[in-house]
Amino acid sequence: MVMNMTVNEQKPMTNIKKYRTPDGVPADIVMFTLTKRERKTVTKTLPIRELKVMLIRRRSWPCAGMWALPGGFCRESESIYDAAKRELKEETGVDGGHLEYLGVYSTPGRDPRGWIISQAFYALVEEWMLEHRQAADDAEEVGLFTIDEALEELELAFDHREIILDAYRKIQHQMLQTTIAKQFLPEHFTLSELYQVIQTVVPEFKEPNFIRKITSTRSRQGILEEVRDKDGKLLNSNQYSQRPAQLYRFTDHTPLLSIYT
Numbered sequence: 217m218v219m220n221m222t223v224n225e226q227k228p229m230t231n232i233k234k235y236r237t238p239d240g241v242p243a244d245i246v247m248f249t250l251t252k253r254e255r256k257t258v259t260k261t262l263p264i265r266e267l268k269v270m271l272i273r274r275r276s277w278p279c280a281g282m283w284a285l286p287g288g289f290c291r292e293s294e295s296i297y298d299a300a301k302r303e304l305k306e307e308t309g310v311d312g313g314h315l316e317y318l319g320v321y322s323t324p325g326r327d328p329r330g331w332i333i334s335q336a337f338y339a340l341v342e343e344w345m346l347e348h349r350q351a352a353d354d355a356e357e358v359g360l361f362t363i364d365e366a367l368e369e370l371e372l373a374f375d376h377r378e379i380i381l382d383a384y385r386k387i388q389h390q391m392l393q394t395t396i397a398k399q400f401l402p403e404h405f406t407l408s409e410l411y412q413v414i415q416t417v418v419p420e421f422k423e424p425n426f427i428r429k430i431t432s433t434r435s436r437q438g439i440l441e442e443v444r445d446k447d448g449k450l451l452n453s454n455q456y457s458q459r460p461a462q463l464y465r466f467t468d469h470t471p472l473l474s475i476y477t
Contacts, residue, residue, distance in 0.1 A: 250267055270346055273356045
């Protein structure tokens with residue numbers, strides 16, 4: 217015999233007041249970019265590239281006057297991702313494009329305002345996306361800092377040093393495992409330019425056989441192709457070198473890489 221269950225029997229009422237909720241759930245955003253400036257030298261050489269992170273100087277308590285990541289509290293009517301996009305725009309005037317999720321930061325006491333659980337996002341974007349940045353809302357100033365400046369020289373608010381370091385490791389992994397470097401290069405580039413972009417994000421990257429490996433290793437074949445003119449003749453450039461160097465471009469091929477190949 218099947219007994220009919222009442223609504224209350226099927227789904228017991230829960231007294232949500234017995235569970236304490238956080239005092240706030242903010243979104244923090246780590247925005248990286250690669251800056252580029254030409255060297256003032258007689259001989260031809262590659263430009264100076266630097267990896268930088270965008271920070272704001274906080275206007276009010278807590279941590280007033282300290283540098284911090286842009287961000288703010290999520291509203292009940294929006295997702296945490298939407299909150300991240302909104303706060304980034306409100307505090308810096310920057311539309312960050314696609315933000316990637318980094319992780320949750322919930323160490324007790326991380327914020328003097330109470331039990332604050334932060335969700336962090338990050339992005340590595342072209343320099344032009346940040347060039348019109350301006351302070352607004354809770355930000356007193358917006359600045360770009362090198363990774364060494366941000367991690368070693370500045371006294372950062374909250375646990376933002378930890379968040380920046382985690383995001384830095386993420387983009388280093390992306391630089392070595394994906395073709396994200398192409399967004400910081402012209403359509404046609406030399407392998408020296410590509411190598412420099414990689415090293416700017418991953419300084420410890422050292423590969424003396426880079427040209428051979430990137431162009432002939434089986435697992436990487438198809439990522440790049442040589443640039444040719446309409447008659448099939450190879451094109452080269454001596455913009456940053458005394459001798460002409462072969463030009464390459466990225467294809468749409470995404471290789472399936474393995475740690476065993």
